[in-house]
Amino acid sequence: MxxxxxxxxxxxxxxxxxxxxxxxxxxxxxxxxxxxxxxxxxxxxxxxxxxxxxxxxxxxxxxxxxxxxxxxxxxxxxxxxxxxxxxxxxxxxxxxxxxxxxxxxxxxxxxxxxxxxxxxAWSLNYAWGDDEWMATRAPRNALDAPMSIYELHLGSWRRRNGLFLGYRELAHVLADYICEMGFTHVELMPVTEHPFYGSWGYQTTAYFAPTSRYGTPQDFMYFIDHLHQRGIGVLLDWVPSHFPTDEHGLGYFDGTHLYEHADPRQGFHPDWKSSIFNYGRHEVRSFLISSGLFWLEKYHIDGLRVDAVASMLYLDYGRAHGEWIPNRHGGRENLEAIEFLQTLNRTVYREHPDTLTIAEESTAWPRVSRPTDMDGLGFGMKWNMGWMHDSLAYMHEDPVHRRYHHHGMTFSLVYAFSENFVLPLSHDEVVYGKGSLLGKMPGDSWQQFANLRALFGFMWGHPGKKLLFMGGEFGQRREWTHDGELEWWVAALEGHAGLQRFMAQLNRVYRATPALYELDFSGEGFEWIVADDAEHSVFAFLRKPRQGPPLLVVSNMTPVPRPNYLLGVPKGGFWRERLNSDASEFGGAGWGNFGGVEAAPVRAHGRMHSLCLTLPPLSTLILEHDSHA
Known part of the structure; x- marks a missing residue:
């Protein structure tokens, strides 16, 4: 009929x-x-x-x-x-x-x-049980909230007998693990339906459907619902930058280039062999904005991590001279993509002000995380790709050579407050021959673990929200692959187990200490004490909350213990050692300061008081001024 x-x-x-x-x-x-x-x-x-x-x-x-x-x-x-x-x-x-x-x-x-x-044909009926989370999530997703994000790929996090776990089973296993490890949010690599599993979800064909590999839409709703009921936020990696050319998908939809540009200099991505959305077409912008809002409204997602923003902003991204078409002013900026991103962010924050958008933007494009009425793109936060590359390059150096690369760990503070940054150690750094995080660390096995603990301690002390890709928290040695699951068996081994305990404790300290997150995006929350001791590869800085005692973070990036290291501090009294990455329970050598140090009235680094510290080898210490001691 x-x-x-x-x-x-x-x-x-x-x-x-x-x-x-x-x-x-x-x-x-x-x-x-x-x-x-x-x-x-x-x-x-x-x-x-x-x-x-x-x-x-x-x-x-x-x-x-x-x-x-x-x-x-x-x-x-x-x-x-x-x-x-x-x-x-x-x-x-x-x-x-x-x-x-x-x-x-x-x-x-x-x-x-x-x-x-x-x-x-499907309906989205579901009886949600996360009312308490939804009513209280605004402060959990705020810029002054603690945010320690666990990035994961659902198909390769855990499996059973080589087979995928479903959304419902994953919900319970993952929630238990996240609560044990102390992360505040999970970030899911794209779950929008994708024909090629090996694309990890970044080649999306269905912008309103969670992949059926792990269950139904209601199963995915249950997954999010359960994590919310356990106090865990859920962020979704979302890909409005390009789509695959599979015949059943969006490409050449009605016999014309409807969603994509007709000219391959604008409409075909040479790096990913995929189609680029035509952001100048109003209906396409409505399609994408609706997709973004859909996950926030129908699935209670807490935020969108927008993939490959740089590829959207630049008309010449991945192209040689003559392979791209300038904008109407003769420039390389994609004016239509800029307008789309601004409209998207205005819409998200108008309709769901208790959520957030995060840009994966790898260039120095200005004001990515500034409001659109300040000529910004309007994102809530931006991944700090420069910090990721610089810090990993520094840590890859043999400690004897780190003195010549000291700026690799300090340069990020030159621009740390120009955007609302997330510090990522993401999946991008453990694929395509780059090796695992642990494998990037120099030295013998003990030094590799010590280096990684020191890096994590420095990272959690550094201004900015935190993101760590799955497997890094227990030091997986094998490079990540989407086929199979993480090397969970190694987590019980010496070194790996200690690193995992350290990460859990680091997250607990972080979440309980406002100095480490309240002023992440303001220079008022940070102060260098030692930024230039390249000779000893030592870094020391203060983190400060809106109210209350400051926090001291000290890293020694050499395997040489440094007793009697004098550090100027702003207050006299007792400084309690909140965390020591070299503690024996974490697999360290057990050097330390017996729980804390009394500040002496001795001038150092322009301050009236100082601490005489023992800096353990390849370590990060976190000390807090105890105003009640």
Missing amino acids: PLTSTAFDAQDRYFFGEGTHSRLYDQLGCHLQAEGGARFAVWAPNAASVSVVGDWNGWNGDAHPLQPQDDSGIWTGSACEVAPGQAYKYRIRSRHHGYQVDKADPFAFFCETPPATASR
Whole structure:
């Protein structure tokens, strides 16, 4: 039977065409009806005809044609035969060149498990139990909150007999582990449906569907719900920068380059062999903004980490001279992408001010995490890729040579407050022959672990929120691979177990100490004491809260213990040792300061008092002034 037309009203059409519609998922796509059947709507302005083919009609293209809605490019209709879970696609015959193709639904809520490529009729009904989290998450996601993020890839974190764990089982195992380790948030590498598992989710074909590899949409909702009930925030890696060229996907959707640029100098990404969204097309901006809002609204996601922002901002990204088209002013900036990102961030913070957006932006583009009314891009935070590269390059040096690379650990403080930075040690640094974090550290096995503990201590003391990729917390030796699971068996071995205990304690100290997070994005929360002792590879600085005692962070990046190291401090009295990465319980040598040191009235580093410390080898110490001692 022919489909009955359903309305995509004038207001929807206006905002869709303006590029500001943020809830297209309520109108477009497949929507199961309470009385049975489903209504459909798809954008295909250059189609001569569109029909829905699926399990209920034997994939017969003549059975259920859709009807065009005026000149909006929207085709709509309904079919009473549709049942939940049935597979379907849109059969599109283009006005151009007689092109015909079966396309998955761009707004599908659920998809067949790859390698199958059809969409599934599905509803998003779910009884949430995270009311307490949702009512109180604003201060947990705030700029002055502690944020220690555990980045993970769901398919390779844990498995059973080589098989994926489902969302529901992962929820419990992961929540237990995150609570034990003390992280505040998890960040999921993309879960949006993707045909090629080896893309890790970064080649997305369904922007409104969690991958079916691990279960249903309700299973994924349960995953988030359970983590929220355990007090854990959930961030989602989201990819509005490019999409794969698979025939069932967005590319050449209605026989024209609808979502992507037609000219490959603008529309094809040479590095990733994928298509680039046409941000100048208003309907495409509405599609992407709706996707971002969808995960926040329907899945209670706490924030979006926006992937590959630099590739969006620069027209010449990854291209040689002559392989790109300048903007209308002759420059390399993608003006349409800038407008899209600003609109996205304004929309997110207007509709969900208790969430956050985080940019993975690898250049010195200004004001990424500044409001749009200050000519910023409007993100809440930005990954500090420079810090990641500089610190890892420094730590890779043999300690005897680190004196010549001292600036690698201090340079980040020159620009630390120019953006709201997240300090990442991400998946990007443990793939493609780069080795594991532990493997980057020089020296014998003991020194490698000591180096990594010292780095983590320095990182958690440094201004900025923290992010660590899975496996780094217990020092996995093998480079990460998406095939298989982490090397959990090594976590019980000496060295690995100590590092894991150190990370858990480091997170506990961090979360309990406002000096380490309240003023992450203000120079008022940081003060160097020793920035220039390259000869001994020692770094010392203060972290300060809005109110209360300051905190002293000291790192010795050589394997030489340094007794009687004099450090100027702003206050007399007792300085308690809150954390020592060289403690024997963490696998260290056990050097230290017997729980703390009394400041003497001896001038040093321009201050009236000083501490005479023992700096353990390859270590970071955290000491807090005890105003009650």
